[in-house]
Amino acid sequence: MNFYISPSIIAANFTNLKKEIEKIEVFDQAFIHLDIMDGNFVPNITFGPFIVEQVRKITNLPFDTHLMIKNPNDFVEEFALAGSDYITFHIEETVFPLRILTKIKKLGKKCGISFNPATPVESIVEVLPYVDMVLVMSVEPGFSGQEFISSSLTKIEKLNELRKSKGYNFLISVDGGINEKTMRSVLDAGADVLVMGSFFFKNDLSFVRGVIENLRQL
Numbered sequence: 001m002n003f004y005i006s007p008s009i010i011a012a013n014f015t016n017l018k019k020e021i022e023k024i025e026v027f028d029q030a031f032i033h034l035d036i037m038d039g040n041f042v043p044n045i046t047f048g049p050f051i052v053e054q055v056r057k058i059t060n061l062p063f064d065t066h067l068m069i070k071n072p073n074d075f076v077e078e079f080a081l082a083g084s085d086y087i088t089f090h091i092e093e094t095v096f097p098l099r100i101l102t103k104i105k106k107l108g109k110k111c112g113i114s115f116n117p118a119t120p121v122e123s124i125v126e127v128l129p130y131v132d133m134v135l136v137m138s139v140e141p142g143f144s145g146q147e148f149i150s151s152s153l154t155k156i157e158k159l160n161e162l163r164k165s166k167g168y169n170f171l172i173s174v175d176g177g178i179n180e181k182t183m184r185s186v187l188d189a190g191a192d193v194l195v196m197g198s199f200f201f202k203n204d205l206s207f208v209r210g211v212i213e214n215l216r217q218l
């Protein structure tokens, strides 16, 4: 199986962030997932462009920035300048997604759309021709360490079907509750990118490596 991993530093030890990021660097096909929370769209606060810019100085891994914020249009430029490679925002936060997607592209970055577990695939169908990534939330956004919501699998399958039938090129990324038990079904449904917080940073690296390498050999 061919897939990317995107470990979220939300679950990392921030007092030793460089060491934590080095754990990601041992993998091929890896991004860093940056969970940006504003205490407004979601009931939690993480970090902003200042930290993203600092992290940019210590690694060459592609930055997969996930904006869980109100008014994403007002912040995409800052996150682009801070060194993001992919910038993804939520459909629930805007009625002008195409405007924001265009803005991200004009900044020379890849653009992504995300949607919550209670939001149907239909809500993003119109933007699919314009996106580089679709981020399927398989937990309610806000916290790492939650349980995978299995109805997300149907959404991944639907997106995969649409991609095939319409000839779209976006990556399907899945975010929330990804671990050794849920990974396989997500990949079978058609996902290309596995976002992982607790699984990656709260287990031994040798265990994580074994699970990922086994799947890649299938």
Ligand code: DX5
Pocket: 008, 010, 011, 033, 035, 066, 068, 139, 140, 141, 142, 143, 144, 145, 146, 175, 176, 177, 178, 195, 196, 197, 198, 199
């Ligand atoms: C949830 C975030 C996720 C999450 C991943 O709001 O977008 O990236 O923290 O953490 P795990 O893998 O622990 O669910």
Ligand code: ZN
Pocket: 008, 033, 034, 035, 066, 175, 195
């Ligand atoms: Zn995320």
